[in-house]
Amino acid sequence: MPDLVLHRGRENSVLRRHPWIFSGAVQRLNGNPASGESVRVLDSHGHVLGYAAWSPASQIRARMWSFGADIPIDRAFLQRRIDAAQEWRASIVDAAQTNAYRLISSEADGLPGLIVDQYDSVLVCQFLSAGAEYQREHILDILQERFPSALLYERSDTDAREKEGLPPRSGACRTVDPTETIMIVENGLRFHVDVRNGHKTGFYLDQRDNRALFRRYCRDADVLNCFSYTGGFAVAALSGGARQVTDVDVSTEALRLAEENVRGNGFDTSRYAQIEGDVFHFLRSCRDSRKQFDVIVLDPPKFAASASQLERAARGYKDINLLALKLLKPGGLLFTFSCSGHMTEPLFRKIVSDAAVDAEREVHVLSLMTQAADHPVALHIPESWYLKGLLCRVD
Ligand code: SAH
Numbered sequence: 001m002p003d004l005v006l007h008r009g010r011e012n013s014v015l016r017r018h019p020w021i022f023s024g025a026v027q028r029l030n031g032n033p034a035s036g037e038s039v040r041v042l043d044s045h046g047h048v049l050g051y052a053a054w055s056p057a058s059q060i061r062a063r064m065w066s067f068g069a070d071i072p073i074d075r076a077f078l079q080r081r082i083d084a085a086q087e088w089r090a091s092i093v094d095a096a097q098t099n100a101y102r103l104i105s106s107e108a109d110g111l112p113g114l115i116v117d118q119y120d121s122v123l124v125c126q127f128l129s130a131g132a133e134y135q136r137e138h139i140l141d142i143l144q145e146r147f148p149s150a151l152l153y154e155r156s157d158t159d160a161r162e163k164e165g166l167p168p169r170s171g172a173c174r175t176v177d178p179t180e181t182i183m184i185v186e187n188g189l190r191f192h193v194d195v196r197n198g199h200k201t202g203f204y205l206d207q208r209d210n211r212a213l214f215r216r217y218c219r220d221a222d223v224l225n226c227f228s229y230t231g232g233f234a235v236a237a238l239s240g241g242a243r244q245v246t247d248v249d250v251s252t253e254a255l256r257l258a259e260e261n262v263r264g265n266g267f268d269t270s271r272y273a274q275i276e277g278d279v280f281h282f283l284r285s286c287r288d289s290r291k292q293f294d295v296i297v298l299d300p301p302k303f304a305a306s307a308s309q310l311e312r313a314a315r316g317y318k319d320i321n322l323l324a325l326k327l328l329k330p331g332g333l334l335f336t337f338s339c340s341g342h343m344t345e346p347l348f349r350k351i352v353s354d355a356a357v358d359a360e361r362e363v364h365v366l367s368l369m370t371q372a373a374d375h376p377v378a379l380h381i382p383e384s385w386y387l388k389g390l391l392c393r394v395d
Contacts, residue, residue: 002031004039004052004062011043014050017380019064019112021052026061029054035165036134038065038073053112053131057165063112063131075138078111082142085109089118092373100184100193101374102205108376108384113164114139117201119193120185122151122178124201127169128160140173151175155201159305170196181257183264187212189235191261197253199229206371206387207232207299210335213367213391214297215240217333221294224248224286224327226279226320231258233297233335238267242295248275248282283323296324297335304340313340314351321355325363325394334392337369341386348388356394367391 006014010025021041033039033054039062041049048069052062065073085104093101103123104116113129123143127133133156143152152175157168172178181192186208195202211232218240225233228247237245247258255274262272275282279300298320304313321336328334338348345368356363369389370377377385 001051002029002033002037002039002054003042004029004054005042005046006044006049008044011049014041014064014067017064017067019052019107019381020060021062021064023059023061034134036130036132038131038134053129053134055130055164058130058163063107063129065110065112065131073135075142078135078138079142081110082139082146085111086146088376089374097188098186098208100186100191100203100205101208101372103374105375105384107381108378113160115201116143117203117205118150119182119195119202121147121149122153122182122195123147124153124155124195125173126158126201127154127156127166128158128164130164130166133164133166144174151178153178153195155195186232187215187236189239190264191230191232191235192257192264193230194253194257199254204229204232204299206339206375207337208374209372210337210369210389211236213369214295214335217391218242218295221333222292223295223297224293224324225297226283226324227297227299227301228258228274229254229299231255231261233299234258234272235261235265235267237295238262238271239265242271244271244273246273246275248277248279250276250278252276279320280323283320283327286327287323291327292329293327293332294329295333295335296328297337298324299335299337299339302340303338304342307342310340310342313343314347317343317348317351318355321352322359325355325359325361328361328394330395332394333366334363334394335369335389336392337387337389339387341383343388345385345388349390352390352392356392362395363392364395365390366393 005027007027050067052064100119103118113132115126117124152173157170193202215236218237223237223242223245228249303316371387
């Protein structure tokens with residue numbers, strides 16, 4: 001097996017069990033591994049630190065699969081990791097209420113670059129690193145063995161693949177195509193999910209716990225759901241007894257599914273409205289017409305895809321939060337989120353705080369929110385804590 005030797009002093013992050021080895025940390029490579037092939041990682045004194053997948057095209061030149069000298073990467077290794085992830089999910093997801101969750105969450109489950117989301121009997125896979133791609137056949141074998149009646153579908157069509165020098169790929173894996181939309185149950189509510197064309201693998205599963213919390217605050221409320229996608233928060237609001245709910249999104253297709261989701265749960269569509277358009281623009285028009293709401297959700301897409309975009313992203317977050325704060329009635333609630341990994345929690349809090357000062361509103365935080373536990377945060381991998389949310393009472 002090829003050896004990857006680190007520069008002196010550059011082993012520290014690996015010793016702290018962070019899986020990423022950046023190109024600048026690599027002193028030399030002995031051997032000629034193919035993209036994604038396993039390499040043995042050594043410190044500058046020749047001590048074995050563990051095994052990693054070689055990723056020649058990426059700035060993250062290798063991703064650790066295992067730490068320690070005696071854990072080689074073979075099918076049995078992958079099977080142990082997949083089984084551990086599955087066991088954990090079984091213990092945290094209430095199967096009577098929910099049949100869609102993240103089964104495998106990449107680095108946080110010790111499987112860098114592999115995402116598997118389970119939507120009832122469909123498993124949607126993403127192979128996002130050279131290492132995950134290299135092990136693809138083993139991983140599919142294991143998933144087929146563990147879930148014999150599941151359909152496997154691949155959505156390896158993200159920008160992350162490009163950075164790894166891999167072409168996009170999507171489609172059924174070894175099984176037939178799933179139906180056009182799949183029906184899932186989340187917190188006892190039914191949703192149509194389009195795993196073939198939807199965002200990510202089809203649904204924002206990471207917001208499940210926050211939708212459950214949100215539902216409790218919606219009784220008799222006039223709710224504005226910004227960046228609604230397929231109406232996850234809207235359906236939760238209606239089930240919580242909201243008086244009126246408005247979804248805003250730019251995507252026609254997402255809003256079409258949102259309406260089906262409202263109807264599919266048996267809610268009266270006279271309590272439900274949609275605006276197809278830009279949230280920034282819509283919030284300004286509400287301000288100009290002095291429209292007010294009891295509860296507002298802001299769940300925008302990732303405004304900062306890289307560290308260099310953080311400043312621009314911060315302005316975007318501040319703008320929407322400032323506008324939303326102004327639209328809330330006294331005692332109203334703002335559920336505001338950032339899913340940018342580069343936006344830290346303290347910075348996000350500061351942005352919302354600055355927006356409150358400018359909006360001349362007093363804000364108390366009722367709850368700190370994050371991603372649901374099937375998207376685990378590995379404490380030793382700060383990047384795995386990507387979703388931050390504040391539930392604010394606004395006076
Ligand atoms: N809250 C959603 C997930 C939001 S994802 C849920 O619970 O499922 C972000 C959404 O924002 C996407 O649906 C995307 O179409 C939409 N979007 C992105 N930029 C937008 C903009 N400027 N105005 C309105 N919608 C936008």
